[in-house]
Amino acid sequence: xxxxxxxxxxxxxxxxxxxxxxxxxxxxxxxxxxxxxxxxxxxxxxxxxxxxxxxxxxxxxxxxxxxxxxxxxxxxxxxxxxxxxxxxxxxxxxxxxxxxxxxxxxxxxxxxx
Amino acid sequence: xxxxxxxxxxxxxxxxxxxxxxxxxxxxxxxxxxxxxxxxxxxxxxxxxxxxxxxxxxxxxxxxxxxxxxxxxxxxxxxxxxxxxxxxxxxxxxxxxxxxxxxxxxxxxxxxx
DNA sequence: CGGCATCCCTTTTGATACTG
DNA sequence: CAGTATCAAAAGGGATGCCG
Numbered sequence: 483x484x485x486x487x488x489x490x491x492x493x494x495x496x497x498x499x500x501x502x503x504x505x506x507x508x509x510x511x512x513x514x515x516x517x518x519x520x521x522x523x524x525x526x527x528x529x530x531x532x533x534x535x536x537x538x539x540x541x542x543x544x545x546x547x548x549x550x551x552x553x554x555x556x557x558x559x560x561x562x563x564x565x566x567x568x569x570x571x572x573x574x575x576x577x578x579x580x581x582x583x584x585x586x587x588x589x590x591x592x593x594x595x
Numbered sequence: 596x597x598x599x600x601x602x603x604x605x606x607x608x609x610x611x612x613x614x615x616x617x618x619x620x621x622x623x624x625x626x627x628x629x630x631x632x633x634x635x636x637x638x639x640x641x642x643x644x645x646x647x648x649x650x651x652x653x654x655x656x657x658x659x660x661x662x663x664x665x666x667x668x669x670x671x672x673x674x675x676x677x678x679x680x681x682x683x684x685x686x687x688x689x690x691x692x693x694x695x696x697x698x699x700x701x702x703x704x705x706x707x708x
Numbered sequence: 709c710g711g712c713a714t715c716c717c718t719t720t721t722g723a724t725a726c727t728g
Numbered sequence: 729c730a731g732t733a734t735c736a737a738a739a740g741g742g743a744t745g746c747c748g
Contacts, residue, residue, distance in 0.1 A: 483625040483684060486626075491695045491697075492612075494698055495691070495697065496690065500613055501720090505603055505609070506605075509598055510600045513598070520729065525600070530724095531730080531731070532723090534731095535732085536720095551730095557730055559729080570693070573686070573693060576689065577609065577686060580683070581607030581609075584604075584611070614740085633709065644710080644711070645711095645742075646741065647711095671709075711747085713747105714745085715744090716744105718740080720740085723737095724736105726731105
């Protein structure tokens with residue numbers, strides 16, 4: 483550990499991926515490539531339109547995803563991970579793996595009781 | 596990306612490290628080894644006692660840190676990272692490095708205007 | 709020294725209705 | 729289809745006082 487806590491920029495990374503639905507949105511886009519708004523909505527049944535819109539806007543603002551509007555009726559909007567956004571993939575995968583191990587860790591702890 | 600979004604356990608990992616002061620608490624303990632309550636408090640000037648206590652309890656509950664009480668007057672309580680907790684170090688370092696690069700990314704974006 | 713209890717404010721998220 | 733707008737609920741965090 484050679485990070486000076488005072489100069490910690492973990493929070494800068496957390497700011498991007500924290501949000502109730504952000505990880506799952508990112509995983510869907512990373513897996514499927516390009517997706518339309520309602521396609522994402524259907525893939526995440528419990529999310530509200532408001533939160534999906536909000537999170538997508540925030541991820542776009544940080545250059546993690548790209549938003550392409552096709553000017554037609556009815557509207558069509560496609561979302562995809564930017565090349566820059568791909569740099570988050572490794573961290574998400576590692577967090578997923580750590581999370582999986584942590585679940586097991588907690589289950590073992592409970593069994594011992 | 597071979598994670599099925601529906602089985603995503605990124606949130607399990609985020610639950611541990613998300614909290615206004617958790618990353619910096621972890622970095623201090625990872626850097627310094629064992630620290631007393633007030634030592635941590637002084638190292639993180641703006642944190643309140645309430646939040647320090649709360650975050651420490653949550654990290655202890657997840658086996659990330661260890662709390663040792665010395666029954667004496669005045670009281671003495673020492674905190675340290677558990678061996679299990681060390682498994683978080685890699686993720687924190689990578690998030691710090693990503694956060695550092697992201698700051699630069701945003702600065703370049705602003706300069707182009 | 710290392711807390712806990714209480715009150716209060718802010719931020720995040722949800723429910724619902726409406727629209728070009 | 730892809731959003732906005734508004735209101736309400738819940739979660740997170742801060743300020744302060746008290747205690748063994």
